[in-house]
Amino acid sequence: MTSSGSNPALIALDWGTTSLRAYLLGSDGLALDTRTSAAGIMNLPAGGFDQAFEDTCGMWLDAHARLPVIAAGMVGSAQGWVEAPYVETPADADALVAGIVTVKTARGVTLHVVPGVLQQGALPNVMRGEETQIFGALSSDASLTAADGALIGLPGTHAKWAFVADARIERFYTFMTGETFGALRDHTILGRTMHPSATHDEPAFLRGVDTARDAGHPGLLATIFSTRTLGLTGQLSAEQQPDYLSGLLIGHELRGLNEVLARQQSSLSGRTLRLIGNDALCNRYRAALARFGCHDAPTVAHATEHGLHRIAARAGLIAAPARAA
């Protein structure tokens, strides 16, 4: 994704907890250059936010001093550079624009920080960064603006599943799937019998998915122990155990999502949805979704850049992009 016929128009930052990804975008929203740094908000250099920003974007601003700058992600959290208070669901792109908070950098540039989204309730939910990706997907995938709404999954450390209708994030769920996997593998007895494997063991992964999907077990706290006992009884090798555990957790996540859908007289089976995330993880989720009868779950590419570009245009930081035909 490079653009040759467009001048630099926007610096767009996806600034999370453990990494900072910066895009130099053309007026058409396509990336002219990309820089990635490990300077997430919990991993800043000695000079703090300003230093991380200069290290990553200084070169672009030296060449193009007047470029507007927009950022989404944990950089807008209470632990971030400046806090951009959450916008509440249902949230559309205009609500995000209205919630933008700015901070002046040492160089004198104004950084525009997109707020996250909060869903109040007995079990509140929050996202920071995913809201921007969701609006990026909406801008590039016409199927997501269907009248009956759409479901978007964002696998990761904290996986999100968002219901979108009328170009608004109506509600969403968070599953701590990735982080729980890491904690169980690295800090419980389950890791002791595991060996890392360079290759993905699809049968072991799907066995985990199926185990979680099927009724007849007493929940996640019980099924995860089978990672160990299937090893003890010679049914799962040390190399298979990580993929089995991954399948179990993703399977429990999708089972939970299916229960949410069932209350709406819906189901994953036969459903169309979209994924946003890295290819390897989205492939894993597609394989798991197929075990739940969902065979139409393509990945939306470049959702982050598209989202930042769209919000910047809506905020008047850049000229509005031409509408897709």
Added chain:
Amino acid sequence: MTSSGSNPALIALDWGTTSLRAYLLGSDGLALDTRTSAAGIMNLPAGGFDQAFEDTCGMWLDAHARLPVIAAGMVGSAQGWVEAPYVETPADADALVAGIVTVKTARGVTLHVVPGVLQQGALPNVMRGEETQIFGALSSDASLTAADGALIGLPGTHAKWAFVADARIERFYTFMTGETFGALRDHTILGRTMHPSATHDEPAFLRGVDTARDAGHPGLLATIFSTRTLGLTGQLSAEQQPDYLSGLLIGHELRGLNEVLARQQSSLSGRTLRLIGNDALCNRYRAALARFGCHDAPTVAHATEHGLHRIAARAGLIAAPARAA
């Protein structure tokens, strides 16, 4: 629990992963002396098993050279002093006796190691040490030998729930509740907003239990995130968050157990059961069980000593105890 009218008859060891608890038992099965050491099988002194054994029991054997010695727990695992292969369910006390494996110590004493129990199946289960506690409870609590069977819970790092009938362990489940709690608290984002509290916050704990118990959420991977978001929205203080998370996980465990019972046309509601474990943890479980309608769940005391004494008697290591009237 001390015995004054009885001579030393048995050295009984509860030898687990992180600790070694040793009892000098009289012929009546009551403890004359108790010693506790941190020398679990993963935490042995430089001299290994023999050194840990001498440090803990040498003094008793110096005084009473011919005492028989019996041990249960992870000391009989593949990583233990000698492997005592699992006995399969359904398992009675005679099966455990038949599975005893011996090892000679440096002092020339024979250590008798009680085997664990294995339940084969799609989700195999194993226990080591709990089987001995269960038979100890059976020997001291007549209600557990009722014709329609009994349910025994053993809260802990890996909580066990065992169905017992005809003085046999028929089947059981393992929930990694305690270890998952530690991994989530110490190694995920959930711990970052928590402050430890010296006191148990019962309302926060029960709020967690109720949240897990009630339908309307998409499972454990989603509910645990509310530990953080209830904090972010000012509904749960940093000091309350650990007890809330503990309640959530115990609530998910009991919800899963309830689903197992439902398949047998039973329920926790109105049921009688027994707990084995430390007082603080059993109190937590009793409070949680009450939210599921179970108000009769007393703790069985001294189950470990009773179990080791009973199995030693059955194995002919000591004279059989007088039957309770």
